[in-house]
Amino acid sequence: MPVLLRPDFDPVHLRVLAKGSKNASQARRLLALAAIYKRRDTDRGRVDRQIVRGWVLKFNAHGPDEPIDRKPPGQPSRLDDTHRAALVGTIEGGPTPAIHGMVRWRLIDLCQWLWHEFGVFAAKPTLSRELRAMRYHKLTARPPRMSSIRHRPNIFGAICPKDGKTAGLILPWCIIKATTLFLAELSTKVTPGRHALLLLDRASWHRSAHLVVPDNITIVALPAKCPELNHRAAIPRGAGREAD
16 A cells, blocks of 8 residues: 655655665665655665665654664563563572572573473573573582692602611702702702702703702703603612712
C-alpha cells in the first residue's frame, strides 16, 4: 500500500535542510524525500523501494532529523530488573556446598540457575556482560609462576679431599643469598689458623660481587669453556682443601 508523506513539509523546505546538513547520508535521504514530494521517482538515491519506504515511515514519525545514521539498538536484554535483583542476591549469598556441590559460582552455574528459576536462557557471554555491568568480575586462581615451580631443594656441599672433612646445607634456591649462607656455614668448619680454597664452577651465584665470602675462604673458579673440568666424576662440585 502507498504511504503518503506528512503534509507539514514540502520539497523546498527539505532541500534547504539537506543543504544545511553536515551529514552526507541525511542530506541524500532528504533529497530523495524532496523528489518524492514532487512525485518524481527517478531521484530517490538509487536504492531499493523498500529502503525508501522505511525512510518515509521514519520521516513521518520523527521529522527530518530521523534520517541520520544511528547505531542499531540490537536485541533487547534477556534480563529485566527482577532477574538482576535475584541474581545479585544469589551471588552475594554464594552457593551452599551441600546443596549445589560447589564452593563458588561459575558462569555456567548461574546460567543454569536462571533457567531453573525463571526459564530465561542466557549464554555465558551474555551473562558475563550483565555481571560486568553490575560491577562483578570473574575471579580465577592465579597459576604458579615458573620460578616457583623450579624451586626444588638444592644441596650445597664441600669436601676436603685430604682430610675428608665435609660441610653442607639443603636450601630451596640457588641464589646469591643461599651461597652466602653456605659459605658462612663452611667457614665454621675450617680449622682455626688455616685457610680454605674452594673450587667452584662459574655459576652466577658463585661469582657475584654481592656474594659475602668469609676471610678464611678463597674461591677458585674453574676456567671458562672447560666443561670437562666440571664433570662430577672428575672434580666434585665444591671440592677444596685447607692450606696453611
